[in-house]
Amino acid sequence: MSSDITLYWGSGSPPCWRAMICLEEKGLSGYTSKLVSFEKKEHKSDEIMKINPRGQVPTFKHGDVVVNESMAICLYLENTFKNQGTKLLPDDPSQQALVLQRFMETQNISEKTGALVYYKFRTKAEDWDQGFIADKTKALAEELPLWEKYLSQYGEGSFITGKDFTLADASLIPALAYLVRMKLPLKERFPHLASYYERVKDRPSVQSAWPPHWKDSPGYDYLKDV
Amino acid sequence: MSSDITLYWGSGSPPCWRAMICLEEKGLSGYTSKLVSFEKKEHKSDEIMKINPRGQVPTFKHGDVVVNESMAICLYLENTFKNQGTKLLPDDPSQQALVLQRFMETQNISEKTGALVYYKFRTKAEDWDQGFIADKTKALAEELPLWEKYLSQYGEGSFITGKDFTLADASLIPALAYLVRMKLPLKERFPHLASYYERVKDRPSVQSAWPPHWKDSPGYDYLKDV
Numbered sequence: 001m002s003s004d005i006t007l008y009w010g011s012g013s014p015p016c017w018r019a020m021i022c023l024e025e026k027g028l029s030g031y032t033s034k035l036v037s038f039e040k041k042e043h044k045s046d047e048i049m050k051i052n053p054r055g056q057v058p059t060f061k062h063g064d065v066v067v068n069e070s071m072a073i074c075l076y077l078e079n080t081f082k083n084q085g086t087k088l089l090p091d092d093p094s095q096q097a098l099v100l101q102r103f104m105e106t107q108n109i110s111e112k113t114g115a116l117v118y119y120k121f122r123t124k125a126e127d128w129d130q131g132f133i134a135d136k137t138k139a140l141a142e143e144l145p146l147w148e149k150y151l152s153q154y155g156e157g158s159f160i161t162g163k164d165f166t167l168a169d170a171s172l173i174p175a176l177a178y179l180v181r182m183k184l185p186l187k188e189r190f191p192h193l194a195s196y197y198e199r200v201k202d203r204p205s206v207q208s209a210w211p212p213h214w215k216d217s218p219g220y221d222y223l224k225d226v
Numbered sequence: 227m228s229s230d231i232t233l234y235w236g237s238g239s240p241p242c243w244r245a246m247i248c249l250e251e252k253g254l255s256g257y258t259s260k261l262v263s264f265e266k267k268e269h270k271s272d273e274i275m276k277i278n279p280r281g282q283v284p285t286f287k288h289g290d291v292v293v294n295e296s297m298a299i300c301l302y303l304e305n306t307f308k309n310q311g312t313k314l315l316p317d318d319p320s321q322q323a324l325v326l327q328r329f330m331e332t333q334n335i336s337e338k339t340g341a342l343v344y345y346k347f348r349t350k351a352e353d354w355d356q357g358f359i360a361d362k363t364k365a366l367a368e369e370l371p372l373w374e375k376y377l378s379q380y381g382e383g384s385f386i387t388g389k390d391f392t393l394a395d396a397s398l399i400p401a402l403a404y405l406v407r408m409k410l411p412l413k414e415r416f417p418h419l420a421s422y423y424e425r426v427k428d429r430p431s432v433q434s435a436w437p438p439h440w441k442d443s444p445g446y447d448y449l450k451d452v
Binding site: 068075076079098104 | 280293323329375
């Protein structure tokens with residue numbers, strides 16, 4: 001079933017990672033995985049541009065079906081492979097609502113993280129606009145307590161919407177891993193999130209897509225003051 | 227069925243509008259509609275903060291179920307009221323994939339529009355950073371031809387994924403209406419999108435949520451040069 005699936009992905013991209021977690025959780029580990037180098041601009045290759053005019057990853061193909069928005073890939077995989085692997089979207093309407101809410105809501109973390117990290121990455125430290133950095137740091141610092149509170153409602157060992165791993169976790173865990181990579185002091189500031197991160201990061205689906213280049217490089221300290 | 231639904235919304239907010247279009251399309255027009263004033267900061271009222279700690283709209287409640295991310299509201303409504311009103315997400319896997327892809331992809335238009343409009347709205351014209359404006363204008367100008375091309379694949383009179391109105395249209399039409407409100411020369415630059423806009427804007431579900439304050443105010447010319 002997974003033999004007619006191809007995924008183009010980039011190392012360290014949370015959107016790619018969330019799609020890959022869903023692939024693993026749905027038992028589709030045999031798909032064709034094509035790691036592209038951002039440095040060599042392989043995401044702008046003819047092979048990708050032909051099916052994804054944005055020249056971005058993830059670029060996903062299942063037979064003749066192409067889906068390139070990571071949230072859409074996750075939803076598509078869950079709907080298409082409903083009866084195999086982990087159930088990522090519960091049938092119960094109120095539980096489903098909660099999963100959809102938290103799943104979509106993870107985009108807030110990604111946006112706020114991205115605004116700060118990309119700015120620091122692209123701008124020479126001596127040119128940093130401290131007012132801009134203060135604003136963006138505040139936005140991220142106000143985002144994370146929401147998640148800390150969501151998690152604190154459930155018992156130790158739970159996932160972000162309760163006892164089961166869902167689409168919301170597939171999207172949250174790469175976002176958290178990215179924060180840790182950027183040296184956000186998760187453990188000191190957000191103990192529930194830190195404990196969740198420690199627990200979920202070793203899940204096979206999460207490990208299988210762990211960014212290869214993270215294993216032998218230290219990351220940046222862009223978020224140490226959040 | 228709609229009597230236990232409440233939606234808090236703001237006039238002119240595309241995320242609110244897309245949720246409202248889905249409510250109408252699913253035959254739920256009898257819901258409790260609470261228009262909040264951004265000017266009076268009613269979106270930060272206790273009533274909303276209690277169920278939506280972000281203090282944002284849309285804030286949606288169906289019985290005890292709360293969903294506040296607009297894309298999640300749309301998906302929830304379609305899944306929960308599957309067999310009534312317009313079918314917004316097709317069952318056929320390849321058609322469903324296309325709808326999910328385009329639905330999520332509309333966020334690109336919103337983000338690129340927002341980056342430009344909010345900057346111009348919040349910054350005095352004499353302080354405008356022309357380099358920043360040029361970058362953001364270019365990003366939006368590169369986004370819209372993708373949609374023009376998507377639409378050109380289908381015959382005259384079609385929707386964004388083919389012959390049926392779907393979630394993707396519910397999300398696209400407010401984004402286009404916002405562009406028009408900001409004086410983007412849609413007709414001159416993107417004839418397929420302009421024709422789509424003219425056709426879909428009069429759909430009852432779209433009209434029912436047309437921002438009230440747009441009816442007697444002219445908008446801004448922030449996008450006239452895109």
